[in-house]
Amino acid sequence: MAKAKTHYNEIPTDQWSANHLRDYLYAKHEEHLGVKYVARNFAVDTRMLKNFVSAYGVTVAKRFIDVCLANYTPTANYPGTNFAFIQTYMKERYLPQCLKAEVMAERVAEVDNEIDADWL
Numbered sequence: 570m571a572k573a574k575t576h577y578n579e580i581p582t583d584q585w586s587a588n589h590l591r592d593y594l595y596a597k598h599e600e601h602l603g604v605k606y607v608a609r610n611f612a613v614d615t616r617m618l619k620n621f622v623s624a625y626g627v628t629v630a631k632r633f634i635d636v637c638l639a640n641y642t643p644t645a646n647y648p649g650t651n652f653a654f655i656q657t658y659m660k661e662r663y664l665p666q667c668l669k670a671e672v673m674a675e676r677v678a679e680v681d682n683e684i685d686a687d688w689l
Contacts, residue, residue: 585627587619594618594634598649601638608651618652625668632667633660 577589577596585593598606608614622630637655640663 582628582631585631587615587622587627590622590627590630590634591615591618593631594652597634597638602641602643602649604643604649606651607649608653614652617656621652621656625664626671628674629664629667629671632670633664636663636667 575589577585577593580589595606598604618630621633625633634652634655637650637659640659641650641655643649
């Protein structure tokens with residue numbers, strides 16, 4: 570019997586697989602841009618996403634997708650985008666911000682843990 574697929578919003582982000590992130594991308598794309606997600610080659614697009622997750626982690630990839638979709642300006646010819654475009658043309662501009670935000674979030678978590686330990 571096949572294992573039931575969990576939806577990305579049913580589990581914490583740090584437990585997401587690349588497939589959860591892909592589903593998140595599809596949903597957020599339609600929410601932000603109002604059009605269905607389309608890729609020229611879904612296999613290549615998904616492979617690029619999985620490689621990105623392997624390199625930077627799920628939380629950075631999620632933040633990167635959110636920032637890119639928020640900053641993408643649709644046109645009549647290109648009302649939507651896809652991960653291949655995002656990674657190729659938006660990575661240089663937005664990935665450093667996402668990585669910096671991830672480092673800051675980790676530092677805040679470390680400080681919170683230290684403060685909690687001091688109170689015990």
